[in-house]
Amino acid sequence: MANTSHMSIRSRVSTPRTAFELAAQRLRDILPSGPSGALPTRTPGAFHPAKPGLMLGDVEKASDLLAGKFEFAGQFLDVGPWTTPAPSRRFADWLHRFDWMHDLLSVDSEAHHAKARSLIDGWIETYGRGNDFVLDTDRLSQRLFNWLALWSPALSTSGLDGADTVVGGSGPVLERRRASVLRQLTILRGSVKSLPPGLSRLTAGCALAMGGARMTDGKNQFLERGLDLLDEELLLQVLPDGGHISRSPEACATALRQLLTLDTLLAERGLEGSRELSRAIDRLAPMVAFFQRADGSLSPFNGGGEIDSADIAELLRAAPGEPKAFGYGPHSGYQRLEANGTVALLDTGIAPPRPFDTAAHLSPLALDLSTPEGPMITGCGFNPQQPATWQRPVRAAAAHSTLILDNRSPGSLLMSEWKRRVVGDAVEFVAGPVKATRKEQDSGIWLECHHEGYLGRYGLSHRRRIFMPRDGHDIRGEDSLFAPMGSVPLRRDHVPFAIRFHMHPKVRVSLSQDQSSALLVVDGKAGWRFRTDGGQVHLEDSVYLATGSAPIKTQQIVIHGQAFCDSDGESRSNRVRWSFRKLKPADKGARRPDTAVASESLETKLNDKQSTETQLGDKEGRT
DSSP states (O other): OEEEEEEOOOOOSOOHHHHHHHHHHHHHHHSOOOOOSOOOOSOOOOBOOOOOSOOOOOHHHHHHHHTTOEEETTEEEOSOSTTSOOSSHHHHHHHHHTTTHHHHTTSOSHHHHHHHHHHHHHHHHHHTTOOTTTTOHHHHHHHHHHHHHTHHHHTSSOOTTOTTOSTTOOOHHHHHHHHHHHHHHHHHHTTGGGSOSSHHHHHHHHHHHHHHHHBOSSOOHHHHHHHHHHHHHHHHHBOTTSOBTTOOHHHHHHHHHHHHHHHHHHHHHTOOOOHHHHHHHHHHHHHHHHTBOTTSOBOOOTTOOOOOHHHHHHHHHHSSSOOOOOSEETTTTEEEEEETTEEEEEEOOOOOOTTSOTTOOOOTTOEEEEETTEEEEEOOOOOTTSOGGGTTGGGSGGGSSSEEETTBOSSEEOOOHHHHHHHOSOEEEOOOOEEEEEEEOSSEEEEEEEEOTTHHHHSOEEEEEEEEETTSSEEEEEEEEEOOTTOOOSOSSEEEEEEEEEEOTTEEEEEOTTSSEEEEEETTTEEEEEEESSSOOEEEEEEEOSSSSSOEEEEEEEEEEEEETTOOSOSTTTEEEEEEEEOOGGGTTOOOOHHHHHHTSOOSOSSOTTOSSOOSOOGGGOO
């Protein structure tokens, strides 16, 4: 059975609605701002004490936070935090969003609850009247979401003096806390249109709806406004296959986490959500499972980071039913090949439409390959704690496990500074179109895909073919550059290319003596042999930024070559075949002559589409 997905070229021009909002956002950035509309003078009644539906905090960070030690992006603050200047604006942004409160409350003890109340009361005392920084709509919505998600038991009792400790009690401290939430909700309700497109609007919708659900005095205007906003944004942002419109796996997981938190609170209150809310959860959960690596962690595509397997498992447990991974996402533009615990994920899509492309990567046909022992082949990735100077460079194709022609990415990012100030760090030319064809047979899974990101400049298309057998232990691939049939070559010379395979930091690599193959050991547990008919294998430095607060040094396997611009892709100059084969325990210490290693590397035909084996190479692949 053949399944084909096609991602056509999408316009880089914003819709009139988006263009207007972007211009309005820029005006708000330079003009004085402040709360709009009348602020409440009353104090709301007791908030509903429903417990958090999800607790995904880091227990290891809880003790430091309990001691008043804050760490983010390699910077530290252990005094204050509200009475001491933050070490940077970026640190202050993280601090005022209160994402760290999930880590603090991951330990369920009264000491940690009291610390959370103390920090929030300190914030209200210092910043309760607001300023342009703390009332920035994006920052405001994230802070409210975190407060309301964790309201019980951390915030529903009074201060540290032990008074009014009954859940839902009253008292000056608790009343001031609820009044601050009401004031911030009112400001958020009047300023949601100033939010940048994307996840920020989902966060705001969840925060408003949760505010209405927490209140027990019958004032549900926040609930209605939040659900209306979510209905509008979920139709736009959650694709039919469950992917997020940004094409980021991390964005999928974040959206699912927020919607499940809201849905759990609504269920506790006996309140009904919307049909769009339920549909979005049902679509997002399997897509998060789709992006899982073999070890359960989340793969870092398109601006996302690596999310721990335990957090992803908890997230999927909270979702209704039993979300299962599927084979391909035709709307998100990804393919998943899985056999016997080995998982290969391929990016077979193009950049999302503007304005959702400000973190998109130029990496068509990029590969993420993982094994039960851990991730093996990946891209550089990125997470918010990494140095901001890396964010743009890792969007290039060279930061991914794919083919790069003439040291250029297919497609390009905006270079003009004034354009970037107006629309953000967007994509100027997409790397597409991209087409993919998938066949599943008794012998394994066959995938053939190609993109035209280099066609306009060089007259060449990049094709990648991959075969994964049912045992998952011998993945075969082929990369080729070809001039489409009937096209007139733009050039008659040759162009340099490189095929890169970035290693995960848990992988150790060593080359064979003649550099015709490499041995990969995953997390010290399993060995894999990499072979190619593309000439010598080179080992170069790389970095991994999908986790941690500083780049992690790692390595990459690189195959260099020269492609002719008038080739059909079948000549040795324009075609490179490669394989990853898992070694048996007896093979790990075996030493064979390099000629023997090379001679068995490419033995079956990948380019014969009728072959049931669809594996690598004919005898000309012998080196």
